[in-house]
Amino acid sequence: MATILNGKELAATLRAEQTEEIRKLAPLAGRPPGLGVILVGDDPASHAYVKNKRNACKEAGIHAPEINLPHDTTRETVMEWVDKLNADPRIDGILVQLPLPPHIPKDDILLRIDPEKDVDGFHPINVGRLVIGEDTLVPCTPTGVMTLLSRYGIPVKGKKAVVLGRSLIVGKPMALLLLAADATVTICHSKTANLSEETRQADILVAALGKPLMITKDFVKKGAVVIDVGISRNDKGKLVGDVDFDSVEPIASAITPVPGGVGPMTIATLLENTLKAYKKRNHLS
Template sequence: MSARILDGEVIARSIKDVIARRTIKRVHDGHRPPGLAIILVGDDPSSHVYVRLKKKDCEVVGFHTEICLFDESASENEVISCVQGFNRNENIDGILVQLPLPAQIDALTVIKTINPEKDVDGIHPYNLGLLALREPAIRSCTSKGIMSLLDQTDIPIRGLDATVVGASNHVGRPTCLELLRAGCTVTSCHRFSRDTRSHVVSADIVISATGVAGLIKGDWIKPGAIVIDVGIERQLDGSLRGDVDYDSVIKVAGWLTPVPGGVGPMTRVSILENVMEAAEKVAP
């Protein structure tokens, strides 16, 4: 048995085609193109790569972008002031603060400054609260991308057992909420979990977002399970590895995401979807 691959690059490309057509129609109807503002603080190489990719995505679908760059030494007040400016900017529908931020800046304080209607990362407490209440909200982009990947399997997930490994505010927790909303029985594993393997082996769906390369082994996986790997770590030889031990898991799982090229492209295209939805609320 060999798992079927959930290719995020291919799926995201098809979604971007749809978004690009929606942008063309908006402009044809006399509206401005959707606008995304990105705030980047510091010199973290990975963050700069992610921002370049997001900017390129926006160009592909015809969005307007504005990028605000700060030195590593920037103060929290400077970043908040930038957010407030984009909150007032009528040409901007979405605001994204690239994480992580330097130690002197509290990420939650900055995120809470974003107008919730422009929180296209979907991690403002207001939007996460709406998600928990099963109310319409701007959905967290990574967990939204994960749910889109699950949709691609054509397997009805209502009633399935799902284990989420990792409980971060921007991936693990919102993913648990999404799965609950979809009718799954959800187990959340975190750093205090005493035996993570015991919760993974019986799961129909395994989603791992820990940043620990190779954590999830093939003998942890129920035959035929759907395995979504959110982790991505650069190794000493320059290669990228996920949380999942790919070579052993692919022999057991029914569906598996690659790293890179699985969750990452789906996260980015979910941002585009959120920006478009925000723009359409302003000018349908």
């Protein structure tokens, strides 16, 4: 039976560590860390995500003001709010919740964020730093995956890793982080020929395609570590991932559940990135 990589439990442990670190650092900085959140529109999933992030920030002692804007907010108004947060000395990280309404160009908004406050790690400057191997703010989901592997003592060095998906949010940074940890990395995507042949080579398989239950046991080598980043709802409203857990779990050596695997680690890493930016801006170790 596979080891269940319980992201929910690990995220709780990380939050406890973050809370203690903030308790010690806040008197030195004269304030707690600050995370400014901009939410545009009424997307239920976005509001749910922001609520979870708000609760996690409150638990850890992070100041997290929210700017809630209506769906018909203009691009210029969102830019103005980003500028205010960039200039606010109490704010160390800025999160613009995606997706934005179609009339607001996402790239324009993300480019406006100060790279030193870009706790999502999406700014081209931070992407470039990641590519060349500089220490920087890295997207939360792939960083959370690396933390999960590390805390569970799963070796990466010298392993064959296959990443399914090539998005800027997960797939590409995931591959770069695995490469930096000395794995041999293959990126697969919707146009990859003979996909199952590629995935069956993986010691570590990261599924981030957004295709529910696509990865069955036929795609997985016996003893592989399987990380399921996908999350969606099936016809019955149940949350499922990209991996068919029931068929894969008996042959994997370790696997993340959905829910309760990678998702909580993403929020824990958002807090960690905020704390990292806070320490850098306040010259704290």
